[in-house]
Amino acid sequence: MDITSFIANMPKAELHLHIEGTLEPDMMMSLADRNKIALPYASVDEIRAAYNFTSLQDFLDLYYQGMAVLQTPFDFYDLTNAYLARCFAQNVTHVEIFFDPQGHTARGLTFEAALDGITSALDETERSLGITSKLIMCFLRHLSEEDAFETLEAALPHKDRIFGVGLDSSEKDHPPPKFMRVFKAARDAGFTAVAHAGEEGSAANVADAIDLLEISRIDHGNAVLNDAILTDRVSAAQIPLTMCPLSNLKLCVVDDLSQHPVRLALQAGLLATINSDDPAYFGGYISENFLAVQHALNLSFEEICQLGRNAYLGSFMDAGQKATAVAAFDAFAAENTP
Numbered sequence: 001m002d003i004t005s006f007i008a009n010m011p012k013a014e015l016h017l018h019i020e021g022t023l024e025p026d027m028m029m030s031l032a033d034r035n036k037i038a039l040p041y042a043s044v045d046e047i048r049a050a051y052n053f054t055s056l057q058d059f060l061d062l063y064y065q066g067m068a069v070l071q072t073p074f075d076f077y078d079l080t081n082a083y084l085a086r087c088f089a090q091n092v093t094h095v096e097i098f099f100d101p102q103g104h105t106a107r108g109l110t111f112e113a114a115l116d117g118i119t120s121a122l123d124e125t126e127r128s129l130g131i132t133s134k135l136i137m138c139f140l141r142h143l144s145e146e147d148a149f150e151t152l153e154a155a156l157p158h159k160d161r162i163f164g165v166g167l168d169s170s171e172k173d174h175p176p177p178k179f180m181r182v183f184k185a186a187r188d189a190g191f192t193a194v195a196h197a198g199e200e201g202s203a204a205n206v207a208d209a210i211d212l213l214e215i216s217r218i219d220h221g222n223a224v225l226n227d228a229i230l231t232d233r234v235s236a237a238q239i240p241l242t243m244c245p246l247s248n249l250k251l252c253v254v255d256d257l258s259q260h261p262v263r264l265a266l267q268a269g270l271l272a273t274i275n276s277d278d279p280a281y282f283g284g285y286i287s288e289n290f291l292a293v294q295h296a297l298n299l300s301f302e303e304i305c306q307l308g309r310n311a312y313l314g315s316f317m318d319a320g321q322k323a324t325a326v327a328a329f330d331a332f333a334a335e336n337t338p
Ligand code: HPA
Pocket: 018, 021, 056, 063, 168, 169, 170, 196, 199, 247, 277, 278
């Protein structure tokens, strides 16, 4: 099997995916129509043409604008099902997805409107297609600590459906210390913690996310490689990194994919993984991310296998499910690597 077919066919887990970032332009148009929402675009082509970002903030402005078409649990259900259909087509067997409750409650929706729609699609797809999942709710870091506490409060009755808490949105000007107390409260309530760190921000942000927020996984984490001591520490602790190559390219975190740090991360012994982040905005789902970075860095079969396997190792599956998934991945690799 050549490496392109290998990437397409290998079993995959996706650990860094914002469900609101899977809103494709055609669905944006049809939901705008269904919900009688005016869009500042006349066509799918106009929407795509607007996706020309120079920074994270540039993207976030359109991302928050786009999610305004999501109004009812049915919209979230359709959105999640469309993503899961892509997962099935790309042999993704396990997903750990983010949602941004404050992006919806700020618009007058209930916390449950988003949660119910997303979780009904996840539950149905586990039964019909066998794709397993965990749901992580992110706090928007440009909003206040108080707002985050209110969101945590709203989540408490739904602990059975929400596995973890994360931290996303504008990293610049909103470093981890702002959320120390709400992360402690979330961890005390039994949520697993993750955070975006070291995407546009520094290695110090990653260290603070580890030390102050006590996260179990780092989202992005590109900046880890800028600090040798932190690299050794993250490697020794095997804290997973959920890297997102096409996102980094579109948001100008890297100038060119040939400069993407994922190979350096593997060489440093980091538990790096490949993910799509916001695929409808960044030009590709998980397979396209693997293919783009393989091509740009000429990654070997061995490196691709390591990345694919790391996703299962870095997931929040329980020990038994993880062992089964890793064994299935290794069996696929043994049969199909030249
Ligand atoms: N970074 C920060 N916040 C986000 C992202 C991201 O890549 N995607 C959606 N919200």
